[in-house]
Amino acid sequence: MLTDINVNVNTSWTTEPDPFAGLSVLEIKRLTYPKWAHQIAGLVLLFIGFFGFVENCLVLFTFYKSKQLRTATNIFIMGVSISDMCMVLLGNPLASTSALNGGWFAGTFMCYWEGFVVYTFGLASLYLLTAVSFDRYIVIAKPLKAAMISKRVAALSVAGCFMFGMLWSIPPFFGWGNYGLEAPGVFCGLLWETPSAANQSYIFTIFLACFVFPMFVMIFSYFNVYMTVRFFYSSLHYMYKTSSFLP
Numbered sequence: 523m524l525t526d527i528n529v530n531v532n533t534s535w536t537t538e539p540d541p542f543a544g545l546s547v548l549e550i551k552r553l554t555y556p557k558w559a560h561q562i563a564g565l566v567l568l569f570i571g572f573f574g575f576v577e578n579c580l581v582l583f584t585f586y587k588s589k590q591l592r593t594a595t596n597i598f599i600m601g602v603s604i605s606d607m608c609m610v611l612l613g614n615p616l617a618s619t620s621a622l623n624g625g626w627f628a629g630t631f632m633c634y635w636e637g638f639v640v641y642t643f644g645l646a647s648l649y650l651l652t653a654v655s656f657d658r659y660i661v662i663a664k665p666l667k668a669a670m671i672s673k674r675v676a677a678l679s680v681a682g683c684f685m686f687g688m689l690w691s692i693p694p695f696f697g698w699g700n701y702g703l704e705a706p707g708v709f710c711g712l713l714w715e716t717p718s719a720a721n722q723s724y725i726f727t728i729f730l731a732c733f734v735f736p737m738f739v740m741i742f743s744y745f746n747v748y749m750t751v752r753f754f755y756s757s758l759h760y761m762y763k764t765s766s767f768l769p
Contacts, residue, residue, distance in 0.1 A: 564621030571610050574607075575610045582607070594657070626703055637701035646686070655743035663747055
């Protein structure tokens with residue numbers, strides 16, 4: 523009798539259906555991620571979007587009203603502000619709405635659009651910050667060459683940063699890389715874990731071009747800026763010490 527009970531219990535445990543059977547790890551993550559966490563992220567995105575819009579409007583309005591501020595260096599800052607504004611206007615609304623909804627709702631085409639917009643202007647901002655660091659290196663560490671960075675050169679560099687952003691965000695539309703839903707199932711972006719050779723080669727290429735290269739330029743530029751400033755202040759300190767002994 524006891525044996526029959528054990529058999530029945532074991533059978534009931536083994537025949538109970540698995541609710542996650544046949545699902546990938548990514549799909550299980552999407553199903554088990556709590557909706558309230560998405561909604562908190564949505565509120566944060568709304569906060570970022572509102573203040574990002576207001577602050578970038580003020581920055582651009584300040585440059586519009588004051589011609590004296592439109593220096594070569596500040597043209598790079600204007601480029602960063604324009605990129606951030608495009609992100610706020612074109613990328614933030616879909617992301618925040620989807621997060622508040624608890625899941626993506628806008629279909630495949632808009633998912634690709636969301637990934638493209640966020641990636642394009644995210645890379646543009648990254649390259650613009652890289653250009654700012656190199657501009658500071660030229661102006662501070664190589665002052666004799668500072669005249670080379672004219673307003674025209676700065677404007678062309680800003681346009682080039684946006685073009686480089688699009689250079690890497692367009693290939694997924696043609697099969698090199700891919701856009702899709704990220705793990706939580708709310709935001710769209712690059713599919714990093716797709717095992718195909720084309721996708722992996724794309725990921726490796728953008729790792730070099732969109733992470734290693736900008737990071738190297740920023741580290742090189744700001745390190746040289748730091749060393750130049752340090753040498754300048756050391757020289758001033760030495761001059762002050764030596765001049766204090768003079769009659």
